[in-house]
Each structure stands twice: as structure tokens, then as C-alpha cells.
Amino acid sequence: MLTVSVVLVCLAASLLLMQFLGMQRKRRRLPPGPAPLPLFGNLLQMKFQIHHDILNQMASTYGNIFTLWLTSVPVVVLQGYQAVKEGMTAHAEEVAGRPLSRAFRFLTNGNGVMFSNGHLWKQQRRFGLLTMRKLGVGKQSQECQIQEEAHHLVQYLRNTKGKPVDPTVPVTHAVSNVICALILGHRFSIEDKRFLRLVEAVDDISAFTNSISFYVHDRLPWIATCFLTRCKKALASIRTMRALLEEEIESHKEKTDGNQDFIGYYLDQMAKSKEDAGATYDKANLTQNVFDLFLAGTETTATTLRWALLYMVAYPDVQEKVHKELDAVLGSSRLICYTDRKNLPYTNAVIHEIQRYSNIVLIALPRYTVKDTELLGFPIPKDTIVLVNIDSVLSDPEKWETPDQFNPGHFLDKDGNFVHREAFLPFSIGHRACMGELLARLELFIIFCTLMQAFTFTLPDGVKEVNTKFVFSTTMKPPPHQLCAIPR
Known part of the structure; x- marks a missing residue:
């Protein structure tokens, strides 16, 4: 028995040594970075989280391009505006892939638009962009839908009576x-149980993707799905979302009067392309596309608006200036349109600063090199994960005068006119930039301005301080809080 134990220990030690030596050989062909450990890579140093503080520390030591190891997998990180811009645009096609590790397959099966690759991704993304235009994104019809939801939100808050x-x-x-x-x-x-289940599912899935459970699942999926609570919740939530979305798809198939929405257009496209051998339109991709759009289209914009209200409470002087500009330009009741931003430079600057300062997506979704390439002078082999540190761009001291302060002046010139900033990249950059950027801009502007037109937001009685420390997850959420919406 003792001999068997010794043999197993020696075998394990030999395997770890071989892995370590293999990682050392790979290190010499990649950008610099901290030495990885067998099994864990740099995860112990990172506390099993890709946190912007850790990335900033690494950048100060190794420069604006460096390598981290997630277990035995090397990940190249781009830090700061110049590195991100050059890395994502100089060889945009080469870094347009998505990694399909076991954990990401667990989430998407390689379908849809968010984590697909190659011809499938290009076809699904092209269809998504064209369909969003057909559905009126950026046109008056879409603005009316956002105005309606903003009106419902105002009514809900009015009913709280302050x-x-x-x-x-x-x-x-x-x-x-x-x-x-x-x-x-x-x-x-708002009382619909299906809606509440969808929102809860989005939260569970988001929490899973930047947790220890995510990395455990990638290496030991059976153990993770059987024993880790967060992984089990994520799996249940994925099943819940898919089941609800498949119900919606089936109900569309039963309609005979046409479906003027994304599912309807996609079902039409499936029927048209049945004989096309190169077509990727099928039920699996439809379900995943709807899944991706709902996940991306809800989480990020809702979280940004929550930060917007909290910052108005934290910076009452800014809220007062927004109120004055809205009153002077639009009055107290006119519907807000996206074109109004041209006459509301301060309010527009505040919305942009909310996005910059809250920076809810610290790290953009991972990229993947689809062929051998070069980033900032370093040769990067095919099948390498590349991470873009968006936080380092939106807080780059070389691009922002006061990067660590909430300052709408970042987007205003000396005469108070709105100015665009090249380092404002909350929607990422390159071929994988957010396809819902225009819709998100419309929502943020119309809903924020409508709320500011209707209310003054304050702390509840007895609460003296505003807590603006983010809750770390896939998106950086505000801490739990309450506020009062006082009708104006």
C-alpha cells in the first residue's frame, strides 16, 4: 500500500513539474507577467477574480501589455487607452474571436452572437444589426417605446409618494x-412572475461568470455542477431562461398575422434559408440570440441608470444644474427625444460622466486570436485569450484630467459645449464592440432626462452618507440602497 502511495505521489509531482516546465516555455514567447504556479497559474495572486485593482498593480510592474495565467491558460491583458486602441484596431480581424472554454460552452454552447465564432458569428451579428434597424432602433418608433417605459417608471415612483x-x-x-x-x-x-424569474436568472448568471465557481467549472465541471451552489444556481437559471424564451418562440410560431419583432424576423429568415447550405439560422441560434440580447440589453443599461440616480443623490449640485438646464430648454412636461441632447450639453455631459465614472464593465468580454498576430510589438500565437481592461481606459490619467473624480467637465469645453472624448469607450472597440450601443444610448438619455424632469432624488430621512462603493460582479453594481423620488 505504501509503495502505491509513493508511486502516486511521484506521478503527481512529475505531472506538476511537466506542466510547470511547459508553462515556462510558453512564457518566453508571450508578453511579460508574474510567474505562474502549477494548477493555479496566477489565480491565487488574483484571489480568483479578474479585478481592476490587481490588473493595475500588474501593469505598474510589467507595462501596458502583460500576461496572466488562469490555471494553465495564458491570458494577454491590454491596459490603458493607447494599448487598447492599438491592440483592438491594428489587427482587428485577428483578435475578433471568442474563447470557447468549457465554462463558456456551459453558458452558450457556442451558439448565438455573444460567444460564437467564424462564419456563424458573422452571419448572426449581421442579421442582428440589420434586424435592429428594421425594428426602428434609432428611429422615432423606438423612441416612443422608450418614452412609454419611462412614463411607466415615473408613475411607479410617483406612487411611492416620496x-x-x-x-x-x-x-x-x-x-x-x-x-x-x-x-x-x-x-x-412589474408583477409578472415570468419577468421576476428572468431578472433573477440574469443576476445568477452574471454572478457566476466572475466567481471562483466559474474557474472550478472550467477544470472540474462535474464537481462544480454537483457541489458548488453558485454553479448550480447558474445552471438552473440558464434552464429557466431558455425554457421561458422557447415558450415565446413557440407562441410566435402559432401566430398567423405576422410578428414584427426579432423572433418573428428570425423565424422568417429560417424559413427563407432552409435550402441554403451555408445558413446558420436555426432554433438553437435563435434561442441563444434572444438569450444574449436579453442578458446584454438588460443588465448593463439598468445598472448604469441605477448608478445615475445614486450619483444624483451623492452630487446634489450636479442634480440641480441638470434640473435648471432641463427646465430652461424643455420645460417640465415635454416628451424627451434623443435629438434634445444637442440642446442639453450639461445633461449630456453628466450622462457620459456617469458611464465613465461608474464603468460597470471593468473588463470587456474576452477576445481570442484566430490566427498568429502581433500586439504592441509582441508576437501572440493563435488561440490566445486577450482581455481588454476598459476601466484602465476610462480612468487613464493621460486622457482624463481628474480620472478618480466624478466630473461632468470632462465632456465640456471652456464655453460649456459638449465635446466627445476619444478615450470614452464604455461599449468597447473593434469588431466585437457592443451591437446594442445605439439602443443603450437612447435608453440612458431618454429615461434619465425623463426622471430628472419629474423628480428630485434625495436620501431617506436619517441617512447621512451615500455609499458609492461598487459590488464586484460581472457588472459593477451599486451597493443596496434606498432613495426618495420627490415630485417637482
């Missing part, structure tokens, strides 16, 4: 109904 309220559910409801109208063709009531 009492403390947690804005999470009503704000998420308004934003998710915009994307639901676009892809499903209808909205949910």
Missing part, C-alpha cells in the same frame, strides 16, 4: 421591457 424605495426592480423592469418589446413583441407587467 417614501424610500429601492430603485432596482422598477428600473430593471423599464429597461428590460424595452428589449422585450424589441425581441419578444410585448412588455411584462
Whole structure:
């Protein structure tokens, strides 16, 4: 028995040594970075999280391009505006892939638009962009839908009669109904149990993707799915979302009067391309596309709006200036349109600064090199994961005068006119930039301005300080809080 134990220990030690030596050989062909350990890589140093503080520390030591190891997998990180811009645009086609590790397959099966690759991704993305235009994104019809949801949100807050309220559910409801109208063709009531299950599922899936459970699943999927609570919740939530979305798809098939929404257009495309051998339009991709659009179209915009309200409470002088500009230009009741931003330079600057300062997506979704390439002078082999540190761009001291302060002046010139900043990249950059950017801009502007037109936001009585420390997850959420919406 002792001999067997000794043999097993020696075998394990030999395997670890071989892995370590293999990692050392790979290190010499990659950008510099901390030495990885067998089994863990740099995960112990990172505390099993890709956190911007850790990335900033690494950049100060190794430069604006460096390599981290997630277990035995090397990941090249781009830090700061110049590195991100050059890395994502100089060889855009080469870094347009998505890694399909076991954990990402667990989430998407390689379908849809968010984590697909090659011909499938290009066809699904092209269809998505064209369909969003057909559905009126950027046109008056889409603005009307956003105005309607903003009106429902105002009514909900009016009914609180100035009492403390947690804005999470009503704000998420308004934003998710915009994307639901676009892809499903209808909205949910705020009491709808299906809606509440969808929102809960989005939270569970988001929490899983930047947790220890994610990395454990990637190496030991059976153990993770059987024993880790967060992994089991994510799996249950994925099943819940897919089941609800498949119900919606089946209900569309039964309609005979046409479906003027994303699902309807996709079903039409499936029927048209049945004989096309190169077509990737099928039920699996439809379900995953709807899944991706709902996930991306709800989480990020709703979280940004929650930060917007919290910052208005934290910076009452900014809120007062927004009120004055809105009153002077639009009055107290006119519907807000996206074109109004041209006459509201300060308010427009505040919205941009909310996006910059809250920076809810610290790290953009990972890229993947589809062929051998070069990034910032370093040869990067095919099948290498590349991470873009968006936080380092939106807080780059070489691009922002006061990167660590909430300062709408970042987007204003000396005469008070709105100015665009090249380092404002909350929607990422390159071939994988967010396809819902225009819709998100419309929602943020119309809903924020409508709320500011209707209310003054304050702390509840007895609460003296505003906590603006983010809760670390896939998106950086505000801490749990309540505020009061006082009708103006």
C-alpha cells in the first residue's frame, strides 16, 4: 500500500513539474507577467477574480501589455487607452474571436452572437444589426417605446409618494421591457412572475461568470455542477431562461398575422434559408440570440441608470444644474427625444460622466486570436485569450484630467459645449464592440432626462452618507440602497 502511495505521489509531482516546465516555455514567447504556479497559474495572486485593482498593480510592474495565467491558460491583458486602441484596431480581424472554454460552452454552447465564432458569428451579428434597424432602433418608433417605459417608471415612483424605495426592480423592469418589446413583441407587467424569474436568472448568471465557481467549472465541471451552489444556481437559471424564451418562440410560431419583432424576423429568415447550405439560422441560434440580447440589453443599461440616480443623490449640485438646464430648454412636461441632447450639453455631459465614472464593465468580454498576430510589438500565437481592461481606459490619467473624480467637465469645453472624448469607450472597440450601443444610448438619455424632469432624488430621512462603493460582479453594481423620488 505504501509503495502505491509513493508511486502516486511521484506521478503527481512529475505531472506538476511537466506542466510547470511547459508553462515556462510558453512564457518566453508571450508578453511579460508574474510567474505562474502549477494548477493555479496566477489565480491565487488574483484571489480568483479578474479585478481592476490587481490588473493595475500588474501593469505598474510589467507595462501596458502583460500576461496572466488562469490555471494553465495564458491570458494577454491590454491596459490603458493607447494599448487598447492599438491592440483592438491594428489587427482587428485577428483578435475578433471568442474563447470557447468549457465554462463558456456551459453558458452558450457556442451558439448565438455573444460567444460564437467564424462564419456563424458573422452571419448572426449581421442579421442582428440589420434586424435592429428594421425594428426602428434609432428611429422615432423606438423612441416612443422608450418614452412609454419611462412614463411607466415615473408613475411607479410617483406612487411611492416620496417614501424610500429601492430603485432596482422598477428600473430593471423599464429597461428590460424595452428589449422585450424589441425581441419578444410585448412588455411584462412589474408583477409578472415570468419577468421576476428572468431578472433573477440574469443576476445568477452574471454572478457566476466572475466567481471562483466559474474557474472550478472550467477544470472540474462535474464537481462544480454537483457541489458548488453558485454553479448550480447558474445552471438552473440558464434552464429557466431558455425554457421561458422557447415558450415565446413557440407562441410566435402559432401566430398567423405576422410578428414584427426579432423572433418573428428570425423565424422568417429560417424559413427563407432552409435550402441554403451555408445558413446558420436555426432554433438553437435563435434561442441563444434572444438569450444574449436579453442578458446584454438588460443588465448593463439598468445598472448604469441605477448608478445615475445614486450619483444624483451623492452630487446634489450636479442634480440641480441638470434640473435648471432641463427646465430652461424643455420645460417640465415635454416628451424627451434623443435629438434634445444637442440642446442639453450639461445633461449630456453628466450622462457620459456617469458611464465613465461608474464603468460597470471593468473588463470587456474576452477576445481570442484566430490566427498568429502581433500586439504592441509582441508576437501572440493563435488561440490566445486577450482581455481588454476598459476601466484602465476610462480612468487613464493621460486622457482624463481628474480620472478618480466624478466630473461632468470632462465632456465640456471652456464655453460649456459638449465635446466627445476619444478615450470614452464604455461599449468597447473593434469588431466585437457592443451591437446594442445605439439602443443603450437612447435608453440612458431618454429615461434619465425623463426622471430628472419629474423628480428630485434625495436620501431617506436619517441617512447621512451615500455609499458609492461598487459590488464586484460581472457588472459593477451599486451597493443596496434606498432613495426618495420627490415630485417637482
